[in-house]
Amino acid sequence: MIDLKNVSVTFSGDQQKEIKAVQDVSLRVAEGDVYGIVGYSGAGKSTLVRTINLLQRPTNGQVVVNNKILTNMNESELRNARKKIGMIFQHFNLMDSRTIFDNVAFPLKRSTLTKKEINDKVLDLLELVGLGDKAKAYPSQLSGGQKQRVAIARALANDPEILLCDEATSALDPKTTSSILALLKKLNKDLNLTIVIITHEMQVVKEICNKVAVMEDGYVIEKGSLLEIFTSPQNQLTKDFINTATHVDQGIETVLTHPTLLNLKENDVLAKLSFVGGSTSEPLIAKLNNSFQVQGNILFGNVEILQDTPVGTLLLVLSGSTEKIAEAIDYLQANEVTVSIISTEYIEERQKKEEGE
Structure with a gap:
């Protein structure tokens, strides 16, 4: 559907200094994907x-x-493509002097549709996005x-196969963001619309995307x-991005810096x-106790x-004999559970850092 091959974008900055906004990026977006491209400001994702x-x-x-190779097309061919x-954009880019109906109808100005066909199409689109009464x-x-x-x-007026969303939810509150993401998810499913979402919010990616690329300094x-x-x-x-959407690391850090816990x-x-x-559906903690006499707190x-x-993620205190705890850990790993042991030295270091702050 979309194939970017070794794409780079360089701008001329002040004093003839080059700005490398995008550097040798190759990405493939398949038909029906909701592909998230995430990165902080200046990463090059919007470019x-x-x-x-x-x-x-x-x-x-x-x-x-x-x-079709868009980079080989002339302007006329490109307009059709x-x-x-x-x-869609962060700040909507609507024409304030025109009604909602006229805003939606604007891309159809030079189409071959009759006036009635345009009228019917615009009203259908407004119904589709939940604004049938706002024409x-x-x-x-x-x-x-x-x-x-x-x-x-x-x-959607020209029946696109691809929808590009450039920070489309950044100006919205969390509740409104969720409703817009739900609409995009519905359009992806009902219209088989391929969607590319640019965002700095991993929560957006987590809610709607099936694939994701992370950008930094122009690179994926x-x-x-x-x-x-x-x-x-x-x-x-x-x-770091994932942690902003799950808060798992913060939760674990809170526990590690409180000795009483x-x-x-x-x-x-x-x-x-x-x-x-x-x-995740296995009664792992009960199994540790029943089979290995290891308690998991x-x-x-x-x-x-x-x-x-x-x-899932769990932070556990495993209590029992050294031998039995080792057997229990082997059992967990054999059942596709990743086990990371947190040393007492690490805990002491975290606690000292917390006290120092």
Whole structure:
């Protein structure tokens, strides 16, 4: 569907200094994907998404959409190709002097549709995004979420196969963001709409995307399925982003810096357990006690559902004989549970740091 091949974008800055906004990025977005591109401000993600419809022409590389090389097209060919690539923005970009109906109808001005066909189509689109009663209203009369719904309806006017979303929820409150993401998810499912979402919020990626790429300084530093990225991040920046959406690390840090919560005794082992899929439904703690005479005291727990797959984290104090605890850990690992032992030295270091602050 979308194939970016070694795409780079370089701008000329002050004093003839070059700014490398995107550097040698290769990405493939399959039909029906909801692909998230996440990164902090200045990472190059917005520049990258604008190369998909060539609003930003790459300095180097090739952009292929639906097996057509957009970077080889002339302006006339490009205008036609762009009709199948809708785009929505952070600040909606609506025309304040026009009604909601006219805003949605605007992309159809030069279409071959009759006036009645345009009228019917616009009203259908407004119904689709939940604004069937707002056709005669003006943008100033709508909330931020409603404005974004209008922008989505307008982006769908030419029946696009791809929808590009550039920080489309950044100006919205959390509740409104959830409703817009739910709408995008519905459009992806009902219309088989391929969606590319640019965001700095990993929570947005977690809620809607099936694939994700992480950008830093113009490079894609990590990419994969949502499940792969969340369960096995390779880069520290990716781990930091994930933590903003799950808060697992903060929860564990809170426990580690409070000795009264730990209350470790001799031979006790503090362990972090991470598990995916079927193992989350197993009565692991009961099994440790029944089969190995090892007690597991849960200090922290978290379960996420990612792409219909449970992903969990537990912080446990394992109590029992050294030999039995070792057997219990072997059992957990054999059952696809990742076990990380947290040393007492690490705990003491965290506690000293907390006291110093």
